[in-house]
Amino acid sequence: MTKTVLFWRHGQTDFNVEGRFQGQSDVPLNDVGRAQAEDAARGLADLGPELIVSSDLSRAAETADSLARLTCVEPVRDKRLREAAFGEWEGSTRAEVAATWSAELSEWAAGADIAPPGGESRSESGRRVAAAITDIVESTAAETVAIVAHGAVLRGAAEILLGLRGTGRIGVLRNCAHGEFGYTGGAWVLRSWGAVAR
Structure with missing residues (x-):
């Protein structure tokens, strides 16, 4: 059986607007983000998710709740789906990070696989989230699964699951955009990436 797996990024936050590293800081949706989530949820509900699993951070959880209300599916929270931890960079803009860690930020921005x-x-x-998503999908009988999480880790997990090994070949989903995968017996197929459901 082929399953459909939706990768859905949370709506906008004030940190998104300000260009701050959010990481695992629990930054809520702003008013625009709530509206984005409600709008996108209407389109995603048409795909009939039978299981909704989100990061336990409030911006992803609230986004997932907008879909749960329309589908009458109780959302599950999973801390394994949290955003990448940005350590001492969290809460700062790139300019603020550059004041202390200029070389490290330049390497990171150029695609180096370094940790802040x-x-x-x-x-x-990426490996953390790819493993969590695989576990979730393989442990459910649901044919359509919605994973609600964060831009960096959804991109990283997608690349790993597709065998791209975090090469930066897939763009980061914008707020409330989603990707759709088919999953059959351990094989992942990317059907679409970056759409915003309406």
């Missing part, structure tokens, strides 16, 4: 001080590298967070 006290944080996770791209490959570490």
